[in-house]
Amino acid sequence: MISNKREDIIKATTLLFYEKGLSATPMSAIAKEANVGMGTIYNYFPTKEQLINELYLILKEKQANYVLHELEKVKDFSVKMKLLIIWERIVDYYIHFTQEAILLEQLSFLPNLDKETQEKGKEYFTEVFKIYAQGQQEGIIKLGNMQQLAYFAKGGLANNVKFFVANKIEITPPIRQLILQCAWDSVKN
Amino acid sequence: MISNKREDIIKATTLLFYEKGLSATPMSAIAKEANVGMGTIYNYFPTKEQLINELYLILKEKQANYVLHELEKVKDFSVKMKLLIIWERIVDYYIHFTQEAILLEQLSFLPNLDKETQEKGKEYFTEVFKIYAQGQQEGIIKLGNMQQLAYFAKGGLANNVKFFVANKIEITPPIRQLILQCAWDSVKN
Amino acid sequence: MISNKREDIIKATTLLFYEKGLSATPMSAIAKEANVGMGTIYNYFPTKEQLINELYLILKEKQANYVLHELEKVKDFSVKMKLLIIWERIVDYYIHFTQEAILLEQLSFLPNLDKETQEKGKEYFTEVFKIYAQGQQEGIIKLGNMQQLAYFAKGGLANNVKFFVANKIEITPPIRQLILQCAWDSVKN
Amino acid sequence: MISNKREDIIKATTLLFYEKGLSATPMSAIAKEANVGMGTIYNYFPTKEQLINELYLILKEKQANYVLHELEKVKDFSVKMKLLIIWERIVDYYIHFTQEAILLEQLSFLPNLDKETQEKGKEYFTEVFKIYAQGQQEGIIKLGNMQQLAYFAKGGLANNVKFFVANKIEITPPIRQLILQCAWDSVKN
DNA sequence: CATGAATGAGAATTCATTCAT
DNA sequence: TATGAATGAATTCTCATTCAT
The missing domain is CATH 1.10.10.60 (Homeodomain-like)
Known part of the structure; x- marks a missing residue:
């Protein structure tokens, strides 16, 4: 091998x-x-900087793949279901890849990340925005800048999970339930 | 002088x-x-590392002072009002001290921050948890780990504002309105 | 005061x-x-270097005073007695002022000691050479360069005492007796 | 190469x-x-300090090798002969490796030498002590702590030679003769 | 005279990068 | 390709000395 x-x-x-x-x-x-x-x-x-940039992209892609993985199978689920599935995966990602998740956040702050790299990193989640857009059309998601909503929910989730991880508290089903409730309430109309 | x-x-x-x-x-x-x-x-x-640690503490304290500043004046306002005031201040903090805010977040992810510094940094916001606790007693805030809720709302807000700041979009009153709405919905019962 | x-x-x-x-x-x-x-x-x-130079001179003078102190009282003792008295004082000096003694030796190696300072340091012991000279005239001290003899005895003594001091062995009367015997035998005719 | x-x-x-x-x-x-x-x-x-410590050990070993070099060839010579040979080598060492010799002495006074290094440095001369021990048994060397005697002779020699080296006086055969005489007289019974 | 905060030249040490093997 | 000893520019940190108080 x-x-x-x-x-x-x-x-x-x-x-x-x-x-x-x-x-x-x-x-x-x-x-x-x-x-x-x-x-x-x-x-x-070729350089340490490029290693960092590539690492960022690799982790970001892995994260995107993980988070969006289920999405294909549920093409015609409701907007709410789709979002819940995504969020659940986000929670799982933080739980199973804590190191990578935290590191990814660190890397995202780097002033030396290429613009190009940064842009690429964002692309991975365009798929998600479409779900929000659809939800807004259906009237079940708050109106306004949809990216804003997506960022709110994701920021909330991430910060929430980080709290548990940092304090080494196991995320039990009821806790997970509450997290998802928060997320949905924050974006639902 | x-x-x-x-x-x-x-x-x-x-x-x-x-x-x-x-x-x-x-x-x-x-x-x-x-x-x-x-x-x-x-x-x-004495060392660069200590400079970083102290800087973190200084910025954290400044942030806390800024965010909690109005709180004393509104001792007997409702839980909802108090939270809205805090969140508004968080938004303002990001707008007026963008550099410090972003830097603070960066620093909080550093593996080289000593545990002690990290602990101290958290203390500043114990006041806020009490408000959540009161809200839970009054039945207007979701039940569950109150810190979790606080972290969710704060993470959501921060990530949201960062989105606007990063894209250099001005935060107009309607936008601010929406942010606060998301935050409140995420924690309200 | x-x-x-x-x-x-x-x-x-x-x-x-x-x-x-x-x-x-x-x-x-x-x-x-x-x-x-x-x-x-x-x-x-005025400078650290001058502090070092002065310190050297001060310690050297103190050492000389200590070692030669008894000499005046015994102006007409025999050469052997005079030398024994000096050596006894050397031993005592190492015992009572170990720190200063060791430091003095360190300082004497400094390439940055002024020539002037170095010369002055040597002067303190001219008195001793006269005793050796007298001893040679009397035929009880080996012939040859008298400074050589003086240096031999002093080096032997110092190294010897340092051995005891370094190993924290108390210098008892019989030990002191042996040291002086070695010294005398080394220079006597 | x-x-x-x-x-x-x-x-x-x-x-x-x-x-x-x-x-x-x-x-x-x-x-x-x-x-x-x-x-x-x-x-x-890894550090300047370690460089100093290793340098000390290297010079010490080199010195020991030089001084003890002839010893193997003369396994069954008399104690006196053996000691004379060692001392002669010490004198030669000072003459041929003056820099190293002086530096070695300087280093041995450094407070920054670790204990471990100091101990190792001493080991090199255990061979010599055995000769003194034998001499004591044979009754031709003074009784008492044999290390003391060894230190006396070596200190005397070193200080003596330093005198000549410092004053740039050539060590002629008669001078060398006298030095060895002093050394022998100092330890002989 | 006494003080000790401020200074910056200089020292120790690190580490990204190269290149001969 | 793979290696890791060698490099020296860059960085952290030290400390003799000054000077305003």
Whole structure:
């Protein structure tokens, strides 16, 4: 089996960036953690900055895939159901990929993220906006800038879950229920 | 007139951290921006890490003061009114202190923030939890972990405002109206 | 009573130089240890280097005074007795002023000691050479360069005592007896 | 041909420490003298302090090797002969490796040498103590703590030779003769 | 005289990146 | 391709010295 060095590097980088932070993680540490020579990293990622940018994109895409995964199967569910499904996945994502989720948020603040990278990162969720738009047309979602609503719900969810994760409280079904209720109430008309 | 070097340093640090990012801001740049000798910074903040930690605490306290400022004047207003006032202040804070607000969020994700600093940062908002508690007793706020609710509303608000700020869209009264509506709906029973 | 700042500074410097070493002892630490303002040191010693030079001279003179102290009272004792008295005092000096003794040795290696200071330091023991000279004339001291003999005995003694001090072994009368025997045998004809 | 960077660094350090003193020798100067990049030094010696400690050990070992070199060839010589041979080598060491010898003595007084290093440094000469022990058994060496005697002789020799070296006087055969006589007389019964 | 905050040149140390193997 | 020793520019941090009070 071919060992996928590229993936090893990404995995090591994620771990170390999460644990120590970007600037406290030298390339040499990544190389060691990934069981790879220093130079090898540079075969895949020409600079540390590009490594960061690619990492961001990779994590973002993974997140999008995870969150939107169920959506295809429920093409003709109601708007409310679709949103609930998405949100549930967001909650699950934070629970199962806490490290990546937190790191992703850190990365999104980086002033050195390329504009290009930033734009790409946003695209992943255009699908979601369409659901909100449909909901507004159906009169069950609040009117106004639909992105605003989407950002509110997502921000609320994320912050909420982070609270539980940070305090190491298990997210039980009733808790999950409440979170989703908050989210729906915040955007419903 | 006594020039307050400490404050000069904090101000310069805030600006540069916001514009360039933490690790892209050498201490020498802070010194120059603050019109202060390199060594002077180290008289007030023994390491760069401590500077970051203190900056976080200072910004957090300032934020808390700003957000909670009106609260004293409205001791016997209804829970809903109190929350609306707080949220309005949160929105205003993001609008008037955008740099500090964004930076504060960045800092809160840093793995290098010490636990102690993180704990201190949270204390500032205990006052708010009491309002939620009262609302739950009165039956107008959703039951469940009250911190969860508070985090949801605050996360939603922050993410929402960040959307406008990032896209340089002015927050008009109707927009503000909608934001508050989302927040209230998310926590109301 | 007038507090003698100059002396306080010298005392603090001796202690810190001994414990931490020259370069690990900043002027600020000396100021603190001496309960004196930073600037005050500079009123007495214009630079750190001069402080070091003066300290060397002070310690050297103190050592000389201590070692040669008994000599005046025994002007017409035999050469052997005089030397034994001196050596006994050397031993005592190492025992009672261990810190100063060790520090003095450290200082004597400093490449930045002024030539002038170094010369002065040596002068203190010219008296001793005369005794050796007399002993050679009397035929009871080995012939040859008398300074060589003096240096041998003193080096032997010092190294010997340092061994006991370093290993925290008490120098009992029989031990002291042996040391003096070694010294005398090394120079006697 | 493989250039041994480690050795280059040690050599450069020895030279500069001897000429300028420890604290007057920045790592950058060592790098330049050794024709090596700054960072290279840190690949071999993690801190300046460790460089100093290792240098001490290296010089000490080299000294021991030099001084004890002849000893193997003369396994069944008399105690007196063995000691004379050792002392002769000590004298030669000072003459041929004056810089290293002086530096070694300087280093041995440093408060920043760790205990571990100091202990290791001493081990090199355990062989010598055995000779003294044998001499005591044979009744030709003074009774008492044998280390004390060894230290006396060595301290005397070193100080003696330093006198000549410092004053740039050539050590002629008769001078050498006298030095050895002093040493032997000091320990012989 | 005494003070100690302020200074900035200089020192130690780090780390992204290169390149010979 | 893979490696990791070597590099030195950049960064953090120190500390002798000054000077306004």
